Amino acid sequence: MRGGMGLVRDYRFGPFELRTSARELFKNGTKVRLRGQPYLILEVLLERAGSAVSREEIKEKLWPADTFVDFEHGLNTSVKKLRQVLCDSADEPRYIETVPRLGYRFIAPVEIVPEAVKPAAEANAVELAAVSEAAIEKKPDPNQFPPSQPTVWRLLSRGLLAAALLGVFFFGVFAENRMGWPFDSSRGLANTSQSAKRFNSIAVLPLENLSSDPAQEYFADGITDELITDLAQLGGLRVISRTSVMHYKAGNKIVPQIGRELGVDAVIEGTVERVADRVKIRVQLIDTANDRHLWAHSYNREFKDVLILESTVAHDIADEVEVQTGQPRVQVSSATSRMVQPEAYDAYLKGHYFRNQRSEAGLKKSIECFEEAIAKDPTFAAGYAGLAGSYLLMGSDVLPAKVAREKARDAAARALELDPESAEAHAAMGMIAFYYEWNWEVSEREFRRAIELNPGYVTGHQWYSYYLRAMGRLPEALQEAKQAQQLDPLSLQVNTTMAGRYRDLGQYDQAIALSRQTLELDPNFAPAHEMLASSYEEQGKFPSAILEWEKAAELSQDNPGVLASLGHAYGLSGRQTEARKIVARLEQISKQHYVAAWDMAVLFTGLGDSNDAFRCLERSYQERESQMPFLMQDHRLTTLRGDRRFQSLLRRVGLTA
Numbered sequence: 156m157r158g159g160m161g162l163v164r165d166y167r168f169g170p171f172e173l174r175t176s177a178r179e180l181f182k183n184g185t186k187v188r189l190r191g192q193p194y195l196i197l198e199v200l201l202e203r204a205g206s207a208v209s210r211e212e213i214k215e216k217l218w219p220a221d222t223f224v225d226f227e228h229g230l231n232t233s234v235k236k237l238r239q240v241l242c243d244s245a246d247e248p249r250y251i252e253t254v255p256r257l258g259y260r261f262i263a264p265v266e267i268v269p270e271a272v273k274p275a276a277e278a279n280a281v282e283l284a285a286v287s288e289a290a291i292e293k294k295p296d297p298n299q300f301p302p303s304q305p306t307v308w309r310l311l312s313r314g315l316l317a318a319a320l321l322g323v324f325f326f327g328v329f330a331e332n333r334m335g336w337p338f339d340s341s342r343g344l345a346n347t348s349q350s351a352k353r354f355n356s357i358a359v360l361p362l363e364n365l366s367s368d369p370a371q372e373y374f375a376d377g378i379t380d381e382l383i384t385d386l387a388q389l390g391g392l393r394v395i396s397r398t399s400v401m402h403y404k405a406g407n408k409i410v411p412q413i414g415r416e417l418g419v420d421a422v423i424e425g426t427v428e429r430v431a432d433r434v435k436i437r438v439q440l441i442d443t444a445n446d447r448h449l450w451a452h453s454y455n456r457e458f459k460d461v462l463i464l465e466s467t468v469a470h471d472i473a474d475e476v477e478v479q480t481g482q483p484r485v486q487v488s489s490a491t492s493r494m495v496q497p498e499a500y501d502a503y504l505k506g507h508y509f510r511n512q513r514s515e516a517g518l519k520k521s522i523e524c525f526e527e528a529i530a531k532d533p534t535f536a537a538g539y540a541g542l543a544g545s546y547l548l549m550g551s552d553v554l555p556a557k558v559a560r561e562k563a564r565d566a567a568a569r570a571l572e573l574d575p576e577s578a579e580a581h582a583a584m585g586m587i588a589f590y591y592e593w594n595w596e597v598s599e600r601e602f603r604r605a606i607e608l609n610p611g612y613v614t615g616h617q618w619y620s621y622y623l624r625a626m627g628r629l630p631e632a633l634q635e636a637k638q639a640q641q642l643d644p645l646s647l648q649v650n651t652t653m654a655g656r657y658r659d660l661g662q663y664d665q666a667i668a669l670s671r672q673t674l675e676l677d678p679n680f681a682p683a684h685e686m687l688a689s690s691y692e693e694q695g696k697f698p699s700a701i702l703e704w705e706k707a708a709e710l711s712q713d714n715p716g717v718l719a720s721l722g723h724a725y726g727l728s729g730r731q732t733e734a735r736k737i738v739a740r741l742e743q744i745s746k747q748h749y750v751a752a753w754d755m756a757v758l759f760t761g762l763g764d765s766n767d768a769f770r771c772l773e774r775s776y777q778e779r780e781s782q783m784p785f786l787m788q789d790h791r792l793t794t795l796r797g798d799r800r801f802q803s804l805l806r807r808v809g810l811t812a
Contacts, residue, residue, distance in 0.1 A: 166201045167266040168250065171241070173201060180240070188448045192217060192229065193237040200251065200261040209258040232363060234259065238409065239424075242446050245407050354420035357472070358395040358413065359383050361404040362436070365428040375427045376401075376511075377504030378436065378465065382423075385469035387611025387642075388578075392473065395419060396613040396643035397511070402676075414443025417644060421449075423472060432458045432497070436468060440475050450475045458497045499532035506541050513648075515553050521545045525566075536574035543567035543583040544614075550590065552716065555749055556780045560591040578609035582618055589622050590781035593809050598622055613643045617652055625784040625810075629659050647673050651682045658690050659788065666690045681710040685717060688724070693790055697728040715741055719754035723761030723791055734762050751775065753782035757791050768792075769800045776804060783808055 166173045172181045175198060180189040189197065195217050200208055210230060234251065237243075243250045252260045359382050364375035380397050387394040395417050403413055410422055425438035439451035452471060456464045506524035509517045522545045528538035543566035550559025564587050570580035585601030588594040602619040605612060616639035623632035636653040643649045650673045657666035667690050673683040688703035704721035711717050722737035738758060741750050756771035772795075775783055786792070786801075787810050795801045805811065 165268050166204075167268055168201075168204075168261075168263045172268075173197065187240055188451070189237070189240050192233040193240065196230075196233055196259075197237055200259060201265055204261040204263075204265040207254045207257055207260045211258075213258065232365075239446070240448075242409055242411065244409055244412075355391070356393040356395070356419040356421075357386065358400050358417050358419045358422045359386065360400055360413070360422055360424045362425050362427045362438075365426045365435075366430070371429055373505055373508035374429055374501070377507055378427045378434075378461075380504075380507055381462075381465045382469060383611075384609070385465050386472060388469075388609050392611075393419075393642065394611045396611070396646065398613075398647075398649070399643045399645035402645050410441050410443055410446045418641075419443060429458070434458050434461050434464065436464065438468060438472070440472060458500075461497075461500060496532040496535070499528045499535050499538060502528035502531060503535065503538050503541060506538075506545070510541070510545050510548070513548075515549075518545050518549050518553065522549075534573055536570045536577055536580070539566045539570035539573070540577050540579040540583065543570065544579060547583060547586050547590070550781050552751070553749060556591055556778050559781075560587060560779065563587055576608055578605045578612050578615060581605040581608065582612065582615045585615075585622070586618050589618075589625070589784060591779045593779075593784060595622075595626065595809060611642055613639050613646070613649065616642070617649060620652060620656065622784075624656065624659060624788055627787065629656065632656050633660060645676065647677055647680045647683065651680075651686050654683075654686045654690075658686065658693065663690050663694055679710055681707045681714070681717070684710065685720070688720070689790075692724055692727075697724060700724050701728065713740075713744070715744060715748070715750040716754045718744075719758040720791070722758040726758070726761030726763065731762065734758070738762075751780050751782065752778060753780050757789075760792055760795060763794075765795060765798065768795060769798070772800075772804060776807065784810075786810060 165175055170183045173179075174181065178190075178194060180187050180194070180197070196213060199213060199216055213230060238245065238248075238251060241250050245253055248262060250261060250263045252262045254260050359379060362375045362379045362382075364372050366374070379400070383394055383397055383400070386392060387396075399417060408416075410424075413422060414420070420443060422441050422443055423438050424441065425436060427437075428435040434456055436454045437451070438454075440449045441447065442449055452468075454464055454468060502524045506521045506528060508521075509524060510521035511517075522542060525538050525542035525545060529535055529542065532538070543563045546554070546559050546563040546566065550556055550563070563583060567580050567583040567587065570577050571584070574580070581601050582605035585598050585605060588598035588601060592598075599619075599622060602615060602622060605615040606619065609615065616635050620632045620635035620639065623629070623635060633653070633656040636649070636656045639649045640646075640653050650669055654666045654669040654673070657663070657669065667687060670683045670687045670690065673680060674687075677683075684703045684707040688700045688707060691697075691700035691703065701721070701724050704717065704724050708714070708717045708721050718737050718741060722734045722741075725731070725734040725737065738755075741755065741758070744750055752771045752774040756768045756775060759765075759768040759771060772786075782789075786804060786808060792801075
């Protein structure tokens, strides 16, 4: 018996062989990494192959009563890792089946075999070590060596044996690297790199929160975000953005499938644990083509050094994937290489967590968190950059343009004072110059600088696409949108942006198809319904357009901009009464919530009321609303373009027909 686990025996199933004597798992003769609780769970399931093993039985065998851990979380994590190693899926299991409300069952045929023979390199090393030890410890025989040279022969024999041992050892290292037996960093070879394959693309899967406090989920998500940002700054490596990788947070897909869906060569998966004033990060690099674990490492540092820790992890990963583009790596900005107050960084991560919710309540909460971060550490550049981004997202929608502009500019300017190489701050400056100041030269320069500093910054590509659209450079706008999509292929917002660029070019079939694909990911994503409506409307398909505008209005909880677009479609289709009702509703909403003058202009244009439309456009100009740069490109204003008042607006904004 061994630890209550049963008799020592080996098992074969599919291409795998579990050697219980050495606690090792092999796949087609190659050792794969499986340790700790995932290994023990596999052994328990194999002992009872074909029968259901309850969660309570597993707990009794593997989680002692005096172990203070979250058993359910630990078991789920271990089974997930075990399935990944076996290339198994919870949805379509080949090996481990989940038995609802009970536990798990091993369902594949299992063969019990005699104890497996050790790998040749290991056996030879053990045998040779034994021979060496016997030879060295044996007393010298005066008849074996010439009496005149006993010392020379003895040293020579020992030297030959030592050389042989070293040869076997390095052969073992070579075999382990070539055959996929990864070294554990704790064995003194942490930086051993497997250089047989070079990667051009990678995804950092959401790091798992191992902290006992579920409220620390924001911290794990925040570390994932920051690691993605750091990696994206390394030249030549395409790094999938946060929005797309968060689709895999549930962890119910195997690595090869994730690789195919994201189009990446490798993934990073790992855990993050925050205990008191220390942070532990464990990461591993996996080849998506064959689910081969190539490298793993653990990091443990004080929380105050967490930014330096992220930078270290990012550079270690880049070394492992051997990014060789012929270009020097972009240096990690000073913001990620300085000490930061722990409380400030904590608030900063919370700010990003709430901003990513993309709701009015979430944006307001993110501003509170970013302000707390810079109050705790007034020299924290990333906190100011985050604050600028949140204000930009609220401008001309939740907040008046003047308020959003001033708040965003102050925050972005301070971020650049502290860190001139902050890509996020440069992009914010570009958007301020574009949305509110109509300084097209400065805007483009700032967007280009942001992308230069961080080629993987999705928002930079997306915002630059908006700028190019406003300038009428539509093919370039589409290319920037495609670049953003390559970095964030599952992002609902990015896909909707690209659908908009197809619509601008009159490629309506592509715009509609992409919008429908986006709605397959999330049927309740209002902007995708808006894009469908807009594409139908430009084709003159008003019944279909109105249905989509109505759905978008319902999902967005009567967002003023969506209501105005719905009223515009009502007006053009002859439903004047419904359009007038929306005018009254927006006037009522404006008493409690900001309603952009631009939106009212769109609505009056649909009603054929050009005087009221120009009155609202003039107010939009005076208030410098963020929609004004699109004056020439918004199809809903087409009927106004022949009016001299429209030409006057174009000149004052700095646009040409």
